[in-house]
Amino acid sequence: MKYRGITLSLIICSILSVLFLSSELYAEERLPIPFLEEPSPTFNSIDIGFSLKEYSWYFPNDGPFSEVELPGKLEGLKAILPKGICFGMCLTAGLSYLNKIPLPKCKDPYLLPEVWKKTIYNAQYEGVNLYAGPLGWWVIPKITTRLYLTPKRIIAELESSLRSKVPCILFVKLKDTKKNHTVLAYGIEVENEDIKILVYDPNFPLEERQIEFKRNINTGEVETIDHYYETIFYMWKIKKIVEIPKGTYRCNTDSGRVEIIKISTTPVSGGTRIDFRVRNNSSFKKWIQFSIDYTVSGKLWSDVGMGLDNVILEVGEVKEFSYVFRIKDIKRVKLKIKNRYTQDVIGEYWINL
Known part of the structure; x- marks a missing residue:
């Protein structure tokens, strides 16, 4: 009888633990998928009468990549945002910023092509194109046009582009995690040897971030002294509307x-x-x-x-x-x-x- 009582207690405890675990898993599945509730910062450095705070497209930065690729595979076209969610966020922010095209506050965690079809029109980038397909507008990267440059050349290209009010998408390495990431450069401040590149970071949309460099006035060589970003690998210039x-x-x-x-x-x-x-x-x-x-x-x-x-x-x-x-x-x-x-x-x- 003693062993039967122990066995019965163990069985009851097992059933209760399974039920408890199942309810927790079910509750977790029902949790809403997170998305950005707050607007992106206002770009005050370039006075063009436009603000991402007003016209920002809200992308989640943690959507499953397979879900994003699926519509493209079904249609036989290249998938939307094939470079990752942060790339798509910078791309669309740049489109809004350069061409002053209002974009809706999209809170859909998975970017449906139908949404793109209704909102993004006639946009071409140097390195990235948006073209209309059977289900909507698709991002198609032209890999061969991205610029692989030394830090010295990248800063020179950035300075030239940003002074001409041409935003650039930068592919960077994060200093803390060493992971690759994408940010949008929209402004530059230069004071003697100190250079600050003003960037929109999709991971921190409420912060006005910057990448800091020291430049040797005699040689032109630059060194990253930033707290957040370690290296810029290459860049895309956002170009024009076609x-x-x-x-x-x-x-x-x-x-x-x-x-x-x-x-x-x-x-x-x-x-x-x-x-x-x-x-x-x-x-x-x-x-x-x-x-x-x-x-x-x-x-x-x-x-x-x-x-x-x-x-x-x-x-x-x-x-x-x-x-x-x-x-x-x-x-x-x-x-x-x-x-x-x-x-x-x-x-x-x-x-x-």
């Missing part, structure tokens, strides 16, 4: 060579006029060829050349072209750019007519 018509989005492209930077459509007598602007981003002169692909009764057709067969672009050159598409009842076409020599496809762009 007009991209609704419904147009990039499929596959080699953006480091030749790319279309503007597309527009206009109804004309007998068809639709397509106007597009092309830029040569490579280090070499390019001889390119255009084509328009479309489908009629399930069969693929292509207008190769489009009357623009001998197009030569010098390094950095921008040219504008027009083409009238005259096939009736076609709602969407694909504009292709090819290397005239190799016939390799450089870029593909869907256009809704």
Whole structure:
């Protein structure tokens, strides 16, 4: 009887402990996912009449990366915020800051593409593009355009950009945890050898933070003396707004060579006029060829050349072209750019007519 009583007590204690643990786990699952309740700080250093405190987009900084990637995988496009949540927060803060575009106070812990589709329009960065896709606007990084520089060169680039009121996204190493992180640089203060880079840090949105350096006046070499940030690895310059018509989005492209930077459509007598602007981003002169692909009764057709067969672009050159598409009842076409020599496809762009 004695052992039976002990056994019964053990069983009851086990059941109670399981029930208690289950209730705690269930309660933990029901806890709300944290998000930023307070606005970001006002940027007072550059007087452009704009404040992130008023127009900030609130991103959580702890959303599961897989949840963010999922919509992109389903659509066969690159995922939104592929560089991490802090990168996306700086990106959108920079978009708001540079282009004065009001963004809503989004408290959704997972960034749904439908939200982007309704709020972010016509934005291009040097290093990062936002393009419209089937589900909305997607962040597509152009890795080859980021700047790998020595500390001396980075400070020189930052000083030039920030004095021209061009915000920059910085990839840094945190001093305490040694982890990689992203911040937005929006201002600079220089006094003799002391340099302060004013930054927006997504991890501390209520603090006006800065990265401090000492510069040798004779050699120009710089040394980080900051308490929070140890190293700047590389940077993206936030550049400008580019007009991209609704419904147009990039499929596959080699953006480091030749790319279309503007597309527009206009109804004309007998068809639709397509106007597009092309830029040569490579280090070499390019001889390119255009084509328009479309489908009629399930069969693929292509207008190769489009009357623009001998197009030569010098390094950095921008040219504008027009083409009238005259096939009736076609709602969407694909504009292709090819290397005239190799016939390799450089870029593909869907256009809704």
